[in-house]
Amino acid sequence: MKQVSGTSRASQIALNAFFALYSLNCLLPIVLIAAVSFSSETDIIRDGYKFIPQNFSLEAYKFLFIDWMAIVRAYGVQLFVIVVGTLLSVLMMACYAYPISRPDFPHRRVFSFFAIFTMLFNGGLIPWYMVYVNILHLKDTLWALIMPFLGSAFWILVLRTFFQTSIPGPVIESARIDGAGELKTFLSIVLPLSTPVLASVALFQTLLYWNDFFLPMVFIVDQEKYTVQYLMYKALQNIQFIAQNPTIAAEITRSGGVITLPSETVRMAMGVMGIGPIVFAYPFFQRYFVKGLTLGAVKG
Template sequence: METTEHVNTDANPHNKLSPIFDWSIKLFFILYSAACIFPVLLVIIVSFSDEKTVLREGYKIIPSSFSFEAYRFLFMDWEQIARSYGISILVTVVGTVLGLLIMALYAYPISKTDFPHRKFFSFLIFFTMLFNGGLVPWYLVYVQLLDLKDTTWSLIMPLLVSAFFVLIMRTFFQTTIPNAVLESAKIDGAGELRIFMQIVMPLSLPVLATIALFNTLNYWNDWFLSLVFISGDKNITIQYLMYKTMLSIQYLSQKAGEVQSAGAVLTFPSETVRMAMVVIGIGPIVFAYPFFQKYFVKGLTVGAVKG
């Protein structure tokens, strides 16, 4: 006769949280999430508010009147905005994919204990975290040596490799990729390139997605490279375009004050335009998070539990 025993995992009261403590944790995260969402929601609402109402009543979650004047002001030059969006998307996608591949190709060899020069190359990449050549030599390398001024590559190459991300990848490869799997692939006749592309990369999706998310944010939020390397408006990113628009608004606000002091009336959206620029700048990058969320959470928790 076979006897089947059912083990009740909930029998131990130490494995369960008290209802009060459980609801306290839920309430805390609900309030924390609301505190994160509220500023973004307020920015969106103010961007659709009337400028005079905002100046008179301040920022309100439910404004007295709505207006699209801020977006009309920004999209008077919609062709430039569309072009800058295209440049930002191109730079972000190409830079993230290419940078991820290059950093993985660098991190994988220095993670292997049988690689004879691993210490030298590890020190070489770590050294760049501590010291750099300065702004002027950095600029001369890209402008005179590589001749990348006023090109899209000047917006991609400076952010292509991050020493910190390379070291994170190296640690992940060392601690997570099973050596037995790599040895089995070698016994079956697989070369290093095939092992890297068909075994190491698929097993490294958590760390790759995590670094890809950070790399995407770095490229999308960058405006300094456009300021340094792009002289015209043809290849500037959306972030730099918003930066130039902000400077123009400050200049127009100063002139409006001078005109009003002379007795004339000159009004144009100022506060609402600033909020509209934030909405335009962060809009597309918000949609990138759902694609990385699954692997990003896994990348943060990998190694926490080992069998």
Template sequence: MLSQTETAIGPSGRTGKRTKRQRQPNEISNISNLLINIFFWIYTAICVVPLILVIIVSFSDEQSVVQHGYSFFPNKWDISSYEFLLKDYWQIIDAAAVSLFVTVVGTILSLVIMAMYAYPISRGDFPHRNFFSFFMFFTLLFNGGLVPWYLVYTQMMHLKDTLWILIMPLLVSAFFVIILRTFFANTIPPALVESAKIDGAPEFRIFVQIILPLSLPVLATVGLFQTLAYWNDWYLSLIFISPEGHVNLQYLMYKTMLNVQFLTASPQAMAALAAQGVEINLPTETVRMAMAVIGIGPIVFVYSFFQKYFIKGLTVGAVKG
């Protein structure tokens, strides 16, 4: 055991007491702290450097990339990839507006619905909590398949070619409902709910004014994952939206990349364009990077909003208090 005091002899020969700080049981040494910081700096660089490379390549010349490969120091800077994508900029603006609407509305609705489902099944005094918990858990393991899933939304709900078809399929996730239920059950004290009921507060007021403000970490975590799911989704536009309909930004970028690959890989298509006098200058490598920058650009700012609660909410349920 470390001694809290030790005797020191000064230049004049006098002795005195010098206090020595006692190390806490879980405190790490300075060397360990330095090594941990170095590790996370390296890990952060591994995550950030590829993103920087994508941005640099998107502003590089297509021929330089084809001849010399990807480089942090391109021989020639060029914005032809962005000019190619922005020729029909109104289409990109429309797709970005669709993605923004679907992401914002879908995330808010999904948080409200999943929280309202998870809170009752987290209460021990709810008589049907086991049935509804099993009902949600069952959907996590089994589903009806692609064809019934498609027919429900198109033939029964008639949501084809609407914006709601991009929201409804991702509205509720059984996994996130279980996470919310775990947080409500292990973090919210039952005595707090009982005291509010004694004071005459109805259940809805308890949920809105007490439960939700205390659940910001888990709501922010689930909200972040839902935001990423809605923003990055392109499959729903592919399945449910017709070619003349309003698609989201991710599917528009996906379709553009397929068109570029088809034209560059098809000699017949290139010959037909040349016969019509169309200038053939289709960037392939740089346009991929430009599409990635356009696609991930807005969503990067979401992390700064959720970062305050993300770590705390991500580990919910790991240790029961």
């Protein structure tokens, strides 16, 4: 029986059409969010969401940038957390995964069990909070936004598998014969050969740090340490509270003030501000992403 080595032209066209439609289905919500953010609040309330704004408006962004210094400061905090957190987390997980990938490390099964155990069980929210606040004294510091994500058992196992299957043993042995120690071998040989999987892990860690608003909500009190996501979350909460509380609206109107809260368009503008910057991270990681995940997941 002749083995078919490829797919037919019709199958290729069908697959390309399927993935084109799937990609379009993923992009359309983002396009809609951007379109609504540039629409008039009155048009949204009257006609609903539309892909093409009837009346182009920047009121939502003007509303957000009333206190533009807070947004700039939040972006600075967010970038610091992402850069420092991503670099430290990738380095720490690689340092943990490399020894347990070596067959000559006598305690590799014990340390592998420690990593797997944390995937199944945890101490709960209250002990976790007490450790960071009462023991490590990290409350209201930027390190409280970095340390909880420095280690991930899943990515440690992915890195371990990559080191086992993709780093040739003779290369490490030749380095040892040439007099290189474990640290020099790890830094000069293992890490450069592991660029694809390291970049893939770094991408997911970047997304994790960028999307997080729970840690600021738990640990941060000083408004100057707010991240972008938490700042937007607080702003959205305040808008909803004022819009849904008629007593506050009546008091503001009685005192001579005027309430103009573009709630729907502001929500979408917040989405654009939350999505936009992280999109620029993908081109940097794209060429490593697929290769890193494939090579790192060959075996369990």
